[in-house]
Amino acid sequence: MTQHDSTEHREMLSNSVTDFARGVDLARVRKLRESRTECDRAVWKQMADLGWLGVLAPEQYGGMGLKLADMAIVAQGLARALVPEPLTAVAVLATRVLADSTNESLKAKLLEALISGDLLPATAWQEEAGTLDVHKINMQATPFEGGFRVNGSKRFVVGASHADGYIVSANSAAGMQLLWIPQDAAGAATQFDALADGRLSGTLNLSNVSVAKENIINSGAAAAGSLARAIDHTAVVASAELCGIMGRSLEITLEYLKTRVQFGKPIGSFQALQHRAVDLYIQQELSGAVLADCLAVLDNEPDDKTRSAAASRAKARCTDAALLITRQSIQMHGAIGFTEDCDVGLYVKRAMTLAAWLGNGNAHRRRYAKTEILEGAN
Amino acid sequence: MSAAIDFNAMDDETFRAEARSFFESEYPAELRFMAGRLSWAESKPWWMKLSKKGWLAPNWPVEHGGMGLDPGKLIIYWEETERAGIGRMPDQGVTMVGPTLIRFGNDAQRAKYLPKILAGENVWCQGYSEPNAGSDLASLRTEAVLDGDEYVINGSKIWTSMAHHATNIYVLVRTDKSVKQQRGISFLLVDMKTPGITFRTIRNIAGHEEFCQVFFDNVRTHKDNLVGKLNEGWTIAKGLLTFERLNIGSPRRPLQAFEQLDTLAHARKLFDDAGFVDRYTQLKMDLNDLGSLYQRYVEKVRRGEALGPDISMLKVFAMDTYQKLAELLLESGAEYGAFAEGVKLEGEAVDLMTPFYTSRPGTIYGGSNEIQRNILSKYVLQLPAA
Numbered sequence: 136m137t138q139h140d141s142t143e144h145r146e147m148l149s150n151s152v153t154d155f156a157r158g159v160d161l162a163r164v165r166k167l168r169e170s171r172t173e174c175d176r177a178v179w180k181q182m183a184d185l186g187w188l189g190v191l192a193p194e195q196y197g198g199m200g201l202k203l204a205d206m207a208i209v210a211q212g213l214a215r216a217l218v219p220e221p222l223t224a225v226a227v228l229a230t231r232v233l234a235d236s237t238n239e240s241l242k243a244k245l246l247e248a249l250i251s252g253d254l255l256p257a258t259a260w261q262e263e264a265g266t267l268d269v270h271k272i273n274m275q276a277t278p279f280e281g282g283f284r285v286n287g288s289k290r291f292v293v294g295a296s297h298a299d300g301y302i303v304s305a306n307s308a309a310g311m312q313l314l315w316i317p318q319d320a321a322g323a324a325t326q327f328d329a330l331a332d333g334r335l336s337g338t339l340n341l342s343n344v345s346v347a348k349e350n351i352i353n354s355g356a357a358a359a360g361s362l363a364r365a366i367d368h369t370a371v372v373a374s375a376e377l378c379g380i381m382g383r384s385l386e387i388t389l390e391y392l393k394t395r396v397q398f399g400k401p402i403g404s405f406q407a408l409q410h411r412a413v414d415l416y417i418q419q420e421l422s423g424a425v426l427a428d429c430l431a432v433l434d435n436e437p438d439d440k441t442r443s444a445a446a447s448r449a450k451a452r453c454t455d456a457a458l459l460i461t462r463q464s465i466q467m468h469g470a471i472g473f474t475e476d477c478d479v480g481l482y483v484k485r486a487m488t489l490a491a492w493l494g495n496g497n498a499h500r501r502r503y504a505k506t507e508i509l510e511g512a513n
Numbered sequence: 514m515s516a517a518i519d520f521n522a523m524d525d526e527t528f529r530a531e532a533r534s535f536f537e538s539e540y541p542a543e544l545r546f547m548a549g550r551l552s553w554a555e556s557k558p559w560w561m562k563l564s565k566k567g568w569l570a571p572n573w574p575v576e577h578g579g580m581g582l583d584p585g586k587l588i589i590y591w592e593e594t595e596r597a598g599i600g601r602m603p604d605q606g607v608t609m610v611g612p613t614l615i616r617f618g619n620d621a622q623r624a625k626y627l628p629k630i631l632a633g634e635n636v637w638c639q640g641y642s643e644p645n646a647g648s649d650l651a652s653l654r655t656e657a658v659l660d661g662d663e664y665v666i667n668g669s670k671i672w673t674s675m676a677h678h679a680t681n682i683y684v685l686v687r688t689d690k691s692v693k694q695q696r697g698i699s700f701l702l703v704d705m706k707t708p709g710i711t712f713r714t715i716r717n718i719a720g721h722e723e724f725c726q727v728f729f730d731n732v733r734t735h736k737d738n739l740v741g742k743l744n745e746g747w748t749i750a751k752g753l754l755t756f757e758r759l760n761i762g763s764p765r766r767p768l769q770a771f772e773q774l775d776t777l778a779h780a781r782k783l784f785d786d787a788g789f790v791d792r793y794t795q796l797k798m799d800l801n802d803l804g805s806l807y808q809r810y811v812e813k814v815r816r817g818e819a820l821g822p823d824i825s826m827l828k829v830f831a832m833d834t835y836q837k838l839a840e841l842l843l844e845s846g847a848e849y850g851a852f853a854e855g856v857k858l859e860g861e862a863v864d865l866m867t868p869f870y871t872s873r874p875g876t877i878y879g880g881s882n883e884i885q886r887n888i889l890s891k892y893v894l895q896l897p898a899a
Binding site: 401 | 778779784790791793795797798802806808829883889896898899
C-alpha cells in the first residue's frame with residue numbers, strides 16, 4: 136500500500152469513528168451494571184457495516200488488510216465514547232488467530248461471517264490469572280473420531296456473553312490445538328462474572344465436547360505462536376483503548392477545572408491542581424508516544440522477543456497512565472466525581488477493566504524484565 | 514576550513530559516521546565523561562581543533578563560520594557529542610551569543626564578536642539570574658542607565674556559570690521601571706575587564722567551582738553593545754529557549770547513569786534481588802519511553818515544524834527520570850552509596866556519586882521543573898491564571 140492510500144484510509148477511519156462516537160449515549164453505558172447487555176447486535180452490525188470488524192482481516196475474505204496502527208485509531212476513538220462492544224477482542228484477537236489458520240475452508244467461513252458481523256467469536260485461551268503464557272493451560276483435547284474430544288475450563292473470556300462460538304486452545308499429544316466450538320455445542324456451558332464497568336467476564340466449561348476435524352483452526356507450534364502473537368497485538372490495541380479512556384477523562388477534568396468556581400475563582404487557577412493536571416497530561420502524551428512507537432514495531436512484524444517487549448512497553452505505560460489519570464479525575468472533581476451521575480466514574484471503571492485484561496502494568500513489567508533484563512543477567 | 518562541504522546534503526548515516534570518527538579519534542581520552550564542566554584551560558585545545566575544522570559552531574549559518582546544520586543534522590551532532598562523552602565547555606558564545614547576534618544583532622556586532630568566538634579569543638558567560646530574581650527572572654533589578662554614549666550598569670548577577678573563565682558577559686538589565694516588568698528589560702554585551710566588575714566564585718554541592726556571582730558597580734558599556742531594540746531583551750532571552758529544552762530532554766545523560774547502574778548491578782549481583790529488579794525494570798522502561806517522547810520531538814524538528822511550549826514536558830520527564838536513576842544508583846550501592854569518589858567493584862569502576870550531582874540541578878536550571886509545569890498549565894492546558 137502506498138503512503139497516500141494509508142493516510143487516506145486513516146483519515147476515513149478516524150472520521151467514521153468520530154461521527155459514530157458523537158452519537159453514543161452514555162446512558163446505556165451507565166445502565167450496563169443492571170442490563171448486562173455489553174453487546175447490542177444492532178450496534179455490532181452497524182460497526183461491521185462501517186468496516187471496523189474487517190480492518191485487519193485479509194482482503195480476500197472481505198477485510199481491509201490494514202495495519203495495527205489503523206485498528207488502533209478505531210479502538211481509541213470508540214473507547215473515548217465508552218462503546219462496550221467487544222471490538223478489540225473480535226477484530227484483533229480472534230481475527231489474528233483465524234487469519235493464521237491453515238484450515239482454508241473454516242477460515243474463509245468464519246472470517247467472512249466475522250467481518251459481516253453475523254458471527255461473533257470469543258477467544259477462550261486463558262485459564263489462570265496473571266499469566267500471558269499461552270502454554271499455561273490444562274484444557275485437554277483427546278483424539279476422537281478423527282477430531283477431538285475436549286475437557287476443561289477457560290476463564291476471563293471477553294465477549295463471551297454474546298458469542299456465537301469460541302476459539303479454544305487445548306493441549307493434545309500432538310501439541311497445542313486451536314479449535315472452533317459453536318456456542319450451542321453439546322457439553323459447552325458458560326457462566327459470567329460482572330466486571331467493574333458492567334461488562335462480563337466469561338467462564339467456559341467444556342465437558343466431553345466433540346470437535347470435528349473440520350473445526351481445527353491450527354495445531355502445534357504454529358497454533359501456540361499464532362496465539363501468542365495475537366495476544367501481543369491485542370494488548371497493544373487495548374493500550375490504544377486506554378489512551379482513548381485517559382484522553383477523554385482528562386478532557387472532562389480540564390473542562391471542570393476551568394469552570395468550577397471555589398473561593399471566588401476557577402479551581403484550575405490553583406497551582407496545586409495545575410501541576411497535577413500537567414503531570415497527568417505528561418503521562419497522556421508519553422503514552423501516546425510509546426503507543427505510536429510500539430504500533431510501528433508490531434506492524435513491522437519483528438521476531439517474537441522484540442514483539443513481546445514492545446507490547447509490554449505499551450500495555451504497562453498506557454495501563455498505569457490510564458489508571459492514574461482516571462483516578463485523579465475523580466479527585467479533581469471532588470465529591471461529585473464519586474457519584475454515579477458523573478461521567479468520570481465510567482472512565483475509571485473502564486480503565487480498570489482494560490487494565491486487568493491481557494496483563495496489567497505489573498504483569499507486563501515482569502514479563503519485560505524476564506526477557507529483556509534477567510535472561511543472561513548476573 | 515571545510516566550509517564548502519554541504520553537510521545537509523549528506524545522508525544521515527554518512528554524517529553520523531564522520532562525526533563519530535572525528536570525535537572518537539580527536540577528543541582527548543582523559544576528558545571523556547567528566548563529572549563537572551570543563552575549565553577554559555581544559556577546553557581550549559579541543560575548542561581550537563573544532564574551530565580549525567569548522568565544526569565549532571554547528572548551529573550557526575555557514576556565512577558566519579558555522580556548519581549551517583539543519584535541525585536533523587544538528588541533533589545527530591549532539592547525539593555523537595554525548596556518545597563520545599565530550600565535556601561541556603564554556604560554550605555560551607557558541608550556543609547563545611552567536612545565535613542571538615545572528616538573529617537579533619546588527620552587522621557591526623556580528624563582525625566584532627563572532628570571529629572572536631570562533632578564534633577562542635572571547636569566552637562568554639550568561640548574566641540572567643539575580644539573587645532576588647531566579648524563577649521570577651522578569652523581576653530582575655540590575656539596572657542600566659544611558660549616560661552619553663554609554664550605559665552605566667549597577668547590580669548583581671548570580672549562578673553565572675564559568676564567569677571566572679569568561680572574557681565577556683551578556684546581561685539582561687532593567688532599562689525601564691515604569692512599564693510591565695517584561696517590557697523594561699534590555700540585552701547588553703559587556704567586557705569582563707571593564708572597571709567596576711568583580712566576581713566571587715560559588716562552590717557547588719559537588720565541591721566544584723562552576724558558577725559565580727558577578728557584581729556591577731557603575732560598569733560602563735558603549736551603547737553599540739545593546740542587542741536588538743531597547744526594552745526588547747525579554748523577547749530575545751525567551752527566543753532561544755525552546756530548542757535548548759530539546760537538548761536538555763535528550764535521553765543520553767540519563768542513559769549514562771543507567772550504564773553505571775547496569776555495571777553496579779552486575780558487580781553486586783543485584784538481579785537476584787526482586788526489589789531491585791522491580792525498580793530497575795520500571796526505570797529502564799521509563800528511559801525507553803523517554804526515548805519515544807524525545808524521538809517524537811526530533812521527528813517534528815526534522816519535518817521543519819516549530820517546537821511549541823509543550824516541549825517543556827520533555828524536560829520535566831527527562832530530568833525526573835534522570836534523578837530517579839541517580840537515586841537508585843546510590844541506594845543500590847549500599848555502603849558504597851556514601852563513597853565520595855568512584856569505587857572499584859569486582860574489577861569494574863563505578864562512579865555512584867557523579868550522576869547524583871549532575872542530575873540534581875537538572876530540575877532547577879533552564880527554568881525549574883515547577884516553572885515548566887506553570888508553562889504547560891498556562892500555554893498548553895490553558896488553565897486560568899491565579
